[in-house]
Amino acid sequence: MTSQVDQSEAVDGPDGNGGASVPAAPLGGRQGPAKPIRRLDRVIIRFAGDSGDGMQLTGDRFTSETASFGNDLSTLPNFPAEIRAPAGTLPGVSSFQLHFADHDILTPGDAPNVLVAMNPAALKANIGDLPRGADIIVNTDEFTKRALAKVGYAADPLADGSLEAFHLHKVPLTSLTVEALKESGLARKDAERAKNMFALGLLSWLYHRPTHGTEKFLRQKFAKKPAIAEANIKAFRAGWNFGETTEDFAVSYEVPPAALAPGTYRNISGNLALSYGLIAASQRSGLPLFLGSYPITPASDILHELSRHKNFGVRTFQAEDEIAGIGAALGAAFGGALGVTTTSGPGVALKSETVGLAVSLELPLLVVDIQRGGPSTGLPTKTEQADLLQAMFGRNGEAPVPIVAPATPAECFDAALEAARIAVTYRTPVLLLSDGYLANGSEPWRIPQVDELPAITPDFADGPNHVLEDGSEVFWPYQRDPQTLARPWAVPGTPGLEHRIGGIEKQDGTGNISYDPANHDFMVRTRQAKIDGIAVPPAVVDDPSGEARVLVLGWGSTYGPITAAVRRVRADGGVVAQAHLRNLNPFPANLGAVLKGYDKVIVPEMNLGQLALLLRAKYLVDAQSYNQVRGLPFKAAQLADVLWAAIGTLEENDV
């Protein structure tokens, strides 16, 4: 296997070739012919099959094995919106891509070195992404005339020479699995279902993945069906042994662990990190967590996860609709909870009016938007970052809302804490913009110490805060903190602070209904000033030489591909600066100065230029958009070309 390797993040020498060969250690002490082992620094594998073939599970398991082995990694699940699209069709193909390396990596990789294709549809849907020389492992049992015809193959691609540019491994995965399980007593159909574990076993052998975790996982998953558990384990081992014994796989590969910063690590997906961040925010603030949510892809996993942690005092409420989800969260916030609602773009649209109410009530509230392709229902399972302007402006009236956006799956944890800090400190709804790619993608995460986490202080009101002219002490619900402009949060049950708040304009201080023109003007400006004044960390520019004239600026999940592209450009001698925004409202205070320091500012976004629009409006800079809305992340190679072109035009202008 001498694949032409993906160059997406190749910055330090050629990948995948050469290296010392050492004898293999067979699985579980079983003896087998020792085969040579080759060292690689990075590999990209894509598992592809029917939605019903268990590719996401296979990918997840390989990821866990890889994480526990200590590689750095990045994943990209890609699946249809339909739960079971028609079998064997192109729309029904589900895939899982995993990039792992012995060094720090940032993306799931542009092009796979290895494709596992469980059927003709999976081959056809993915072949276009493979570089010449890639390895393809196909399940030949599924390459029947009928199956080929279904996806429009006139001739059998395994036989007609069309795959000559690749290393083709023809493996009858289904029949090998059935054969391995013939004594299990399982019906043929059930035995066949374990073929994904056979494939996983084969790949685990090929890349020396630890197997203990998968066996343990299978025993737990099928604890109630021990026969199925044993069958899956057996298929998994059979796959491993097949790699060990078959001639077809002459060598196996080793990707040594990455040199990550010292610490204890685990693998984590964006939605899981976000869920943990919310629980951590609850624990650090002492505010009970209340989630009001309505199921929606790709946000539902947060609802599922939080509903499992009731022993942290977490209340999860599956509402009748999106509006009730946020309404209940706001009601809980009025009662002194950390109110959260989770959704995706269409849900944010439905929640807008309640977000506006929260702006007016000035209560802490987290609105988590796991963005997906839009408009309308759009692409429910695909990623996009086209809700920025909705988050920024999608409400009636002047209704500013802070926006926080994590850059990587693990960063979703910090983003949740940051959003909670802002919400509680400034008594405001906060929009957290994640996306489908971050939500389902995963990476190693250095597990933080709890006492390293920021403390969040609710600072509830507990007594009068104003003295009337007659000397009597009163509580004014809209008497602001002079520093933060935040109003007091007085929760029901606090004697003497009974007060009424609502969506009608309020008199400054007293909070009584007021239609006074000057007061309204003052309140609108004050609410804006409060959000503008939120303390956020400065933008950090990565410009090692200090001589860059091109700045690439991104936000959200484009961080991985942008950073990988920047590394590539630099490795080839290009000079480029990079900055990435985690706070989109307000922007970091130094952002204007940063932008003005460069001749050219490139803003890659998975939308049609939403951040660029904001930058142009606010800073009068000629920020140039680079856009893609394909439901998939950028490729590093593609962005590197864009950066080279920007550097090139500047140099031309100089001539």
Added chain:
Amino acid sequence: MSDTFPSLKLVPKDDRPQSAKDFKTDQEVRWCPGCGDYAILAAVQSFMPELGIRRENTVFVSGIGCSSRFPYYMNTYGMHSIHGRAPAIATGLAASRPDLSVWVVTGDGDALSIGGNHLIHALRRNVNLKILLFNNRIYGLTKGQYSPTSEVGKITKSTPMGSLDHPFNPLSLAIGAEATFVARTIDSDRQHLTSVLRAAARHQGTALVEIYQNCNIFNDGAFEILKEPATRDEALIRLQHGEPITFADHGVFRDPDGELRVAPVTDANRDQVIVHDAHALSPARAFALSRIADADTLHHTPIGVLRDIQRPVYDTLMADQLATATSQHGPGDLSTLLAGNDTWTVG
């Protein structure tokens, strides 16, 4: 007081004497002079001291509409929210704070039109909420369009040739949603109104109280037949749990086909008058009672508690799950959670 009001057993008590005055705010009440809302406000303010709970543990949440200004006039905690959403907001509050007495004030447009979904779901969940639905059969705040409880053919600014849609019967709707407490009363009958508030406050779970409320500006006299001394005795059926359902020499009978029917009571049929059972688990009888009034003339309108049954309360169940999870797994430990069980160490 916890015996009288089992629904408030977790709400802190106040031993100090309270009066209606304690529940009044310094805000000028801004309903139209003569509006039925004044009478309801006065009745509620006078009733609240009876609960014997701390004023600061009482919350009124409303939506949008004339009635929804109500919280501004109650010296408790309060929120005047957005159109139709009060039941959802109050659900989040009540579900997370069992130590509060939470009241929702809404109207026919707010609860049955824009907020219909939240209302039926609050009712089926049985959250510990008391919902006061002021039904004036018109849109007041937007100046007089027909509402989802207006009679067919209503001439209004938006329906110059008469409205076309069939109205909701709020009580039928609530019973259809399997509400555990459903009652009706009238703004002008302070004593009856107070008795229904008392029954609602005592109920564990969601209580829906429909209050017929006169909008003297846009729909004056809508309930006059139920108020006029000359007509009310024949028009109103006052329900009492455990008592035969009779009024003005008439009674309610069950036909052989199961339908309810109003007929004069005679010595021959006296023992066949049905006896009101608000605690019947099946909603069928209460539903039939809710249909007995003539929708156009309001003749034979039942008032009082139609249905009052016990079903586990959502907020209690939610708290129980938290307690169970904690006793099974111990209180959550953040470090353990973050670490998970698949870790590796570097350096």
